Amino acid sequence: MTIQFFAILLLACIGCGSEHHMSLMEKIERAAPAAAAPATDSGVRLFSVLSRQDKLAHFPCRGCHTDGFNLSAAAKRPQERRSHWDVELRHAPADVMTCATCHDYRDLNHLNKNNGEAVSFDEPSAVCRSCHFQQFKDWSGGAHGKQFKSWTPPRVRYNCTTCHNPHRPAFQKRWPVTYPSVPRRYP
Secondary structure, eight states, X not given: OHHHHHHHHHHHHHOSTTOOOOOHHHHHHHOXXXXXXXXXXXXXXXXXXOOOGGGOTTOSGGGTOTTOOOHHHXXXXXXXXXXXXXXXXXXXXXXXXXXXXXXXXXXXXXXXXXXXXXXXXXXXHHHHTTTOHHHHHXXXXXXXXXXXXXXXXXXXEOOHHHHSBTTBOSOXXXXXXXXXXXXXXXX
C-alpha cells in the first residue's frame, strides 16, 4: 500500500512525459477567435468584440465632415449643429475632455487614443482604456461586461459602448422594478 502511494506520488510529480501543461490563462491566450478586433494592444487576441461600425447612424463621418473637424466653423453653421443635436458630452469636465479627446480630428472615420494613435470605431475599448485602465483590466479578464454567445472559443464580447453611452457613460438613476403581483393559490 505504501509503495503504491509513493509510486503514484512520483508519477504525479514527473507528469505525463514531455508534454507541457498549460494553465487556463495560457490556453486563453493561445485561443484564436473567429473574427473581429483584438481586445488588447499586446497583439494577443483573448477574445473578439462585436462589430459596432455598421450600427452607427452617422457613419462614415467623412460623408459630411469633408474638411475635418472644425468646431468654430460648426458653431457658425446651424445646419451642422442640428446634425448632432442629441450629443451632449457629460463624460468629464470641459477643461479635461472635448470631442477631439476621442474623435480623431485628422480622420473623422476613426477614433483617437490619448497617444494620438487612430483606432477603428469597432475598437472603442482601446480608446476607453486610455483613462479607464482598471475597468479595462476587469473587462478583459471577464469581471466587467457581458459575454456574447459562449465562454468557449471563439469568445465574443460586447465592447464598452454596447452598454455605456460614450458621451454620457454613467448609468442614469432608475427606480427598481417591482415584481408583478401573483395571486396566491390556496388548497
